[in-house]
Amino acid sequence: SHKIILDTDPGIDDAMAIFFAFQHPEIDVLGLTTVFGNVPVDMAAKNAITLCALANKDIPVCKGVGMPWVGKESGYAHFVHGDDGFGNINFPEAEGELDPRSSAQFIVDMAREYPGEITVVAIGPLGNLALALRLEPELPKLLKAVSIMGGAAFVPGNVTPVAEANIWNDAFAAEIVFGASWKLNMFGLDVTNSCPFTPDFLTQLKQNNPKLGGFVHDAAQFYVKFYSQNRDQDVCFFHDAMPLAHLVDPGLFALQTGHARVSTDPLNIGQTSVALPNTTTSPDWLNAQSINVATKVDNARLTQLYLDTYNR
Numbered sequence: 001s002h003k004i005i006l007d008t009d010p011g012i013d014d015a016m017a018i019f020f021a022f023q024h025p026e027i028d029v030l031g032l033t034t035v036f037g038n039v040p041v042d043m044a045a046k047n048a049i050t051l052c053a054l055a056n057k058d059i060p061v062c063k064g065v066g067m068p069w070v071g072k073e074s075g076y077a078h079f080v081h082g083d084d085g086f087g088n089i090n091f092p093e094a095e096g097e098l099d100p101r102s103s104a105q106f107i108v109d110m111a112r113e114y115p116g117e118i119t120v121v122a123i124g125p126l127g128n129l130a131l132a133l134r135l136e137p138e139l140p141k142l143l144k145a146v147s148i149m150g151g152a153a154f155v156p157g158n159v160t161p162v163a164e165a166n167i168w169n170d171a172f173a174a175e176i177v178f179g180a181s182w183k184l185n186m187f188g189l190d191v192t193n194s195c196p197f198t199p200d201f202l203t204q205l206k207q208n209n210p211k212l213g214g215f216v217h218d219a220a221q222f223y224v225k226f227y228s229q230n231r232d233q234d235v236c237f238f239h240d241a242m243p244l245a246h247l248v249d250p251g252l253f254a255l256q257t258g259h260a261r262v263s264t265d266p267l268n269i270g271q272t273s274v275a276l277p278n279t280t281t282s283p284d285w286l287n288a289q290s291i292n293v294a295t296k297v298d299n300a301r302l303t304q305l306y307l308d309t310y311n312r
């Protein structure tokens with residue numbers, strides 16, 4: 001099975017991804033590490049505890065960075081995820097203790113305990129991973145891989161014309177993470193925006209799993225409203241679900257390898273650019289780390305995988 005640490009800012013699509021990981025027999029979640037992003041970090045940590053309690057999952061939950069690497073918070077995504085991060089459904093907060101370690105420290109500790117075995121799946125801004133690299137410069141050798149939901153390589157952004165939210169929220173941290181020598185798989189808007197789901201899907205998820213699917217169904221009503229604002233039809237996007245689906249069924253995706261950069265220039269801050277093979281001879285590009293970028297996804301199969309996994 002795949003040992004993972006889920007680095008998250010729950011968040012509605014985060015919740016859907018977290019429950020998928022809990023439900024899937026081939027995924028072993030060692031802990032949830034939280035970060036500011038959709039919501040402030042204190043809320044992210046409380047929400048993660050609530051999700052674990054709902055799923056009867058007794059694993060460490062850590063609190064991580066609450067601010068971007070450089071500059072100040074740029075505001076949270078309550079207009080997407082609700083005041084509570086769960087679509088304003090007034091779900092009761094669970095009691096539960098936080099692990100005393102920071103998210104970054106937990107990542108480092110686990111990587112040392114299981115060298116070469118862990119994939120960090122990061123579905124929020126990348127501050128915890130950047131900090132973990134500072135705590136343990138050998139981290140790229142100690143982890144199996146890093147898979148992120150974030151970025152937009154060949155498509156427009158969702159916060160600015162060029163930047164996706166997770167990268168834009170902490171662009172300097174992302175620059176550090178993209179520059180490190182681990183195996184980095186990027187699931188950005190290139191695939192997540194090409195894979196919508198409908199309210200019917202949420203109804204099925206609830207039928208398949210009244211407790212966890214029911215929670216996602218209820219929380220996601222707010223999220224669907226946000227995404228459907230300027231559309232004829234109600235739709236919504238999987239986003240954070242993608243790197244987890246890839247872990248258990250890599251064939252769902254087409255990935256391309258390229259040299260990647262994250263911009264920290266004010267105008268296009270948070271832009272992820274990828275030079276595909278044979279597109280440049282510039283040393284500046286060729287010296288940038290190579291990453292794998294998901295460029296295509298099989299929507300129908302991914303949808304089915306989620307339904308089946310919630311049905312277990």
Ligand code: BDR
Nearest residue numbers: 011013123165166239240
């Ligand atoms: C990403 O931003 C957040 O709103 C979602 O949880 C996802 O991680 C999508 O751009």
Ligand code: CA
Nearest residue numbers: 011014123124
């Ligand atoms: Ca997220």
